[in-house]
Amino acid sequence: MLEPILYDIGRICKEKHESNSFSTTPKIIEFDINVPPLKTLKIPFDAPREVAEELVKLNKSEYVRKSEVSYQIINAGKYADLIDIEENMDVYVISDLRQIIKRREMIEIIPKVREMISPNSGIYVPGAMPLEIPLLVYMGADYFDYSSASYYAAQGYKFSKNRLIKSEEDFESLKTFNESIIDQVLEEVKFCIESGSLRNLVEETTISNPYLRSNYRRFKPELTNIPISKSNKIIVTIDETKIPEVQKYIERAKNYEPYTNVIILLPCSSKKPYSYSKSHQFFINAINSVRMPVEELILTSPYGVVPRALERLVDYDIPVTGEWSSDEIDFINKYLKNYIEIAKSKFEEVKIIAHLPEHYLEILDIDEDYIISSDGNPTSDNSLKNLKNILKELDQTADSKSKRAQRLHNYQELAKFQLGKNFLPEDVMIKGRHVKFFIKEGKNTVQLASINDNGLFVLTSQGGELLGKTNWVEVDFNVKKGSLFAPGFKDADEAVSVNDEVVIVKDNEVLGVGRALMSGKEMKKATHGVLVNIRHVK
Template structure:
């Protein structure tokens, strides 16, 4: 818990880029994000009053009133001030900061990397940091993400406006000014906090579009750790969706945690209906394969090609619920992303036999042109597919792989970020799917795998948190001894004590954030051993 003189504390309740939180100050409680009112001499955060940032140059003659939170008086440095003057003023600000005990701190960035780094190293933990919307988005985002990583229990304010409000909410800022059109954009985002809303409003101005594009293209590593791995319906309407961090993460994690089960690969087009297997086109191809291959159906690996995800393995199609405007036209960037991911997966095979089941005019064909493998084309004909399979019978007509066990194994490996070689199995029921190991229930699948304690013990070295106390309820940040760094908000995690699974739950924040938080729940426990 942050314990400054004012006893203000901030607890993260939910994170998915944006943060939903609870602020407590003495007996006062306020929720974030929040639009603070700009009064004449102070800022109003609900019933909490905050001293406005004032210049150090007038602080000695300025009568400072008493507010709930005080703000350090610093010198507002013009962003493009010449180096010599900027360095001098920033050094003065650092000197003031080092001697200051106020609750809040303005952040005055310059265009000089070395000056900003000196400032970063000198900044102590404060309740609120006030950021200015400077003209260089790269400098702003870099400093913000590093400061939030250092002090995740602090609040972050920015004086952005209009179309940029949803973007800065998405990025993780907590406080904004209640003025002009800010309330409209603020409420619009929080009523449906999704990347689709952010991308739509980013088209409102050149500045907002540039901000989002820089965020997506250059700050993936800093931003992605704050995004939930939720497998809910997503919409990819805009060209910028190809660069959405959740999309890039899908491609990265398919490449890292999925390997085809066989060396004979069938490439298929996607379908509008999801999951693909219930669509008319995929029902037809699956029926054909099962009729022809019989119990050897799973001896062929099926990879569905799509944009913007690139490749969706048949075993993982339940994780890919999305919609896109289908036009039949693909950009070169879409084709390159698909081709690169497909190449990486095929390279995991031993001399793969690649069968492409697309029509003669299919746009997918362009993505296959540069692949360094011989590709057998069916031209969309099931009869031609039958002939190709017959000619290559030696490669699939062998010991049959179990469809359900292969699927369960691939699902566990993908969701828990570790390639497992365990005989998992699953059994479909009316509203959910039971997950099995040696015929014993180890969890269920409902949009994602939710293991029980027995299942957690089997995968305890995947996404885990380690504690040293008896588990009686949810886990708070102070209770974390260690945790795996690849945990993301919303992940199912295994709770360990003395190298044994004692519970399972859902992460509220990422593993990296857990390590630095001062207070609050970090794992919501679903089941104890």
């Protein structure tokens, strides 16, 4: 029985033993799958469909084993639709990895099994090689074995993390060595999930194998299995616009509404949040020289466009070579255009100032007119002076909006981004360096939320009440502070991501707030373990 403790698309689970000790998956499985000899006919990957159908029926009773550890063997050739999941097995065994791994149908099999089964169930993929393990974990696998180590040792191959190397060493030493490489990869997989970098490990291990790389690229991971913002920097060196972190950001950021119609386009900085960098300090000082609030929009790869209000949600390291790929250029312009569209639908007219260095200006491809305020390096005295002058001129004609109200607006947009809904009333009080939000309730000042180190809202139960049944988890009893276990769980919003702030509701009444330990989708399938840490109850 597994209990998930960390998700990074793939996951780490506690594996409970009879003793009080526990170990964590992904790991080598400790029991042997028993396929009763001569009782089943195995379905080759490319078996004709008619054959596969007949054999699936034939094998059904033999492939579901309810021994001490209950398990089901998954074998339906390439026909994912023929897979008939028996519920709540301890382990699901994926057969025929040697074919599956090379074939496009892979993503219809392993991740789909993961989608269908409980998070408390494990997926065991026998026979995996080191380079395949990270991708398999990414797709939902939990258990592996050493069988490939011996097989390739007998063939005279030594494992590396990425390939087979022909060797003259004897079988026993190759076998031992190959097993150690599997151990190393499993250790690295765990380390990477813990540090939120499993995708990088998957990139490393799939990049030199066209089959794996194809299946990695085809695979569309479940975005609720990564948090909205990771606590470590993410590393992005390839596939910039396609990685899940960016997909997840874009999905939400594309609804961002600017506060004012004066939009200033800024370059990104390697220091994050951008506003902590020297260059952005210069920009902000220049912008603050006028009374008028201005929308600051950072152009960047891989995130496309990042409004200042959301800057704390992006933290990444990318190679700096000053070259943009065509895909990056297309991506940035696409979301810049989307942003301008929203601005235009909100305001009669937009004023765009491009305070950007040359290599940004080169890629800018929008239909609207814009003023270039930079003169070469945007941090040069000249550029900054230009910017101030342009802003001053605009300031004369600007509507009377306040920077104070902009600050609230930005937090409201953050709330929309994070929680799907703004819960901050217009009369909220924003206080402190470690920002906190309060409202007056009669004579009392009540805290609604604070902003944590990742730049995200942490709610109080009063905040949760204002939010209402949004990003919710429904329970069937009056919860207390602490852990919400599967038995008390009733339902959840499928939009809930792992690590999300969630509102705990019972009979449509808000009981409190907490932090989700897994996605809403996973909670709905869970049978054991903690689903939510409830922080505040009324």
